[in-house]
Amino acid sequence: MSDTIKQVVMPKWGLSMKEGKITKWLVSEGATVSVGDELTEVETEKIASAVEATDAGVVRRILGEVDTIYPVKTLLAIIADASVPDSEIDAFLASYVPPAVEEDEEVVDIYSTVTLPVGEIRYAKYGSGDKTLIFIHGFGGDCDNWLFNTSGLADQFSIYALDLPGHGRSVKGFNDASLSGMADVILSFMDALSIDSANLIGHSMGGAISMKTAIKAPKRVKSVTAFGTAGLGADINIDYINGFIGSDSRREIKPFLEELFFDAGLVSRQMIDDILKYKRLDHVPESLRELADTVFKGGKQSENLIDAFKATGIPMTAIHGADDKIIPAAHSEAAKSFAKVEILAGTGHMAQMEKSKEANALIAAQAK
Amino acid sequence: MARNLSMKDAINEALDLEMRRDPTVIIMGEDIAGGAGAQGEEDAWGGVLGVTKGLIGKYGANRVMDTPLSESAYIGAAVGAAACGLRPVAELMFLDFMGVCFDQIFNQAAKFKYMFGGKAQTPVVIRGMVGGGFRAAAQHSQMLTPLFTHIPGLKVVCPSNAYDAKGLLIQSIRDNDPVIFCEHKNLYASMADVPAESYTIPFGEAAIPREGKHVTIVAYGLMVHRALEAAETLSKEKIDVEVVDLRTLSPIDLDTIIESVEKTGHLVAVDEANPRCSIAADVIASVTEHAFKALKSAPKAITAPHTPVPFTPVLEDLYIPSAERIADAVRKQLK
């Protein structure tokens, strides 16, 4: 392949992604783009996102058509310097051999289970590296909430993302349905996998669990990176929590899920279906209710961890969407005295998904 | 953990989990264990295609009951036992055999609650094979779903994949009304990601296995796969098809169908049943009634012809709606 001709291909966001659908081109042929510019919107079964330019130059050809589904690695566009003659591009395309389609070669199963005192816990393991990251999802979430982050960081770190008890494919029940009980689960998870210490990355309730883990065992937590985190104030959108627990149909749950994002259009049918699949497992609504009744007792967060966490001296980055409708961004701002705080404009409660690039950079910076 | 499971195994697992959870769940049917009273092995068959294999070993002959070849008697007994506090799941090997026991289903089970002024409940599930493609000819291949759907008091389920089969069967067993659970024999081997845990799928909620903007195809059972195949072909022609999988025929999720047609303006309803008074006809009638103004073209039904199911493969393959017929119908609508 010519060094001067750069390919834009259907990306692979997360290990389960096999194909994506182009919903809109954001550039036209002839446009000059810089690295990081958004080229096209792609929708996968998990989420919609933009494909960014990894090379600078002129968009010479747009090959991917709108409303068409392409396998990952499919050539979607050509970027080249304005000086490259059209004939060279034509020649490249004429001799272009599409990459072999990966026949469902049994993708190395990234999911495993481990039996802890609380019961069976599912987790995903990605990448390798000297430093270990443990990703802890929020209320009602699961380890796949981090797909954009784990796939973006796997080349630098050893990554674990687990399903908390009551969540995902882990045991549906708790020994202790509280932040402290959840912190115990994280510590027993680390024990079981011989992880001496790790950088914890938490979202929402998972951020509070990360902080609580650090408070309980400061030597085992190198840093905390928290997105839209709980534990820094009293407010919680309890209508969301109750709506999430109580909804059992697409129509009911959709408006609640839309509150999670700045752009409600990110709530795809597949996302709703996946959440309903989880919520329809036996004992899930009861488990969520039990947890909410402790952690969000009386419609307020039951624990403020600022003072105790501050005392540990463990470094923390708090990232919050300015438009978070679940936990207000003001909570993270209150952590400025001890944490690096990033408030992201045009971002909702799912900052790690909505702004995955920034999120990954912040995670890497904090963990390094 | 999720595993890749066949629809046959998913059905077996649903029965297993519910029998473990609820001691009033019993299953009965012809040869569901097999070899009853014979000298050879217990559980010789585990159902004619092995769907119930292994259950007698776990739950014993008191809960996994082989029956005489006597559908009226044992289907009626299942209905009677349901009215008296058990939750029987009766297998009617081929749902075509409904012909010899229909009274117990449509005049008895379906009527009790209403006819007795709400004072009875009949939590019975009657499950069995439907559909063609097995070269099993006219009496073992029918899609009789419209017959069942016509009867008030019955709920009718016809899953298209292993995940749905497990969740819908568990829902059927826990439901307090009689449910006819239609298993397409050509889907028993189809694989899907199925959680090991128990879960339910509520009745009356269609799935959308493929989203699209240009045309809505409504289907259920095996026809969902034919519709998806057609959608794949059409995507190469820049036709963006939405496929609605009904999952349950009674109740039916009209809201999702109408929402989709309001988006696309075109409707193709696919049904392996015969055309008159079919599910496809019903869907088209309902959409025409409730969303006439959304339609940009005349809705089209793709069904089996108004004939019995033929035996010889060349004819049976013509009988069962093909992806090509579906795709053609879509192309014509968009012309």
Add this chain to the structure above:
Amino acid sequence: MSNNPFPLPKEKLLEAYTKMKTIREFEERLHVEFAKGDIPGFVHLYAGEEASGTGIMMHLEDKDRIASTHRGHGHCIAKGVEVEGMMAEIYGKVTGSCRGKGGSMHIADLSKGMMGANGILGAGAPLICGAALASKFRGDGGVGITFFGDGASNQGTVLESMNLAAVWNLPVIFVVENNGYAESTSIDYAVAVDSYIDRAAGFGIPGVTVDGTDFFAVYEAAGEIIKRAREGGGPAFLECKMVRFFGHFEGDAQTYRAKGENEENRANKDCLKIFRSKVAGAGVISEAEMNKIDDEVLARIEASVQKAKKDPLPTAKDLLTDVYVSY
């Protein structure tokens, strides 16, 4: 009652008489009321057959279940269903046992073990196998009784159920109430065997035939086979030979009967008269005691008719309740 020659103590005899008399008056009154045109649909009357249902039902408790026939009023009353709700049901009132949605042919009360009168001949037999299976499964000692006429005795459901009950050793009693007519067709024409005992034997089930106009004959025969079934001895077959005082349905001119047949039945095969003469003759219950019961029963039936006539009808909203799916 040291000199009571009967297998029941006096209070039980009074109870049995009360039930039979209640059935008789219920049906006689319906015969009159139906002719007035106030009762919708059609009714099939059990008058003349009271000793059968009552003789059997005196052995039963609420946990025992029965499946009845289109001619089900008597079975309902004998099983303990309240006559007021039944009467209101027959008049199509919202206060009826089935809120006016079942009518004469579908009265049920599962709390009393009454699984329903049934408009489909022979349909109760498989259902009662299921009820008996549930009892056997729970080990509660309950039995199931399915009633059918000589007509429905030819239904495949009955024959299949006899085999199933035998194969599964279910506590089921198959009771053929043989009044000689399947609607208008004589048993001599429509039932191939001379004896139901032979037919039962073909299924490996013991059978017994009794004079269904004699309460005590029914009571004793039923007691034995019900006890056997309760103890795990399996199904049995009981034939009660009896007479039907009225036609198949109200309005049946009964031209198929021999001349004088109904008069002969009323005169010599009236199970109530036979009962009265036996208990009075033995000096166990006096005529005066039974006359007093007659008056009470008449008053109750009268009150139930008056109440049923006054009770409210269901409204349009009731049309769509009690059904699993509405569109």
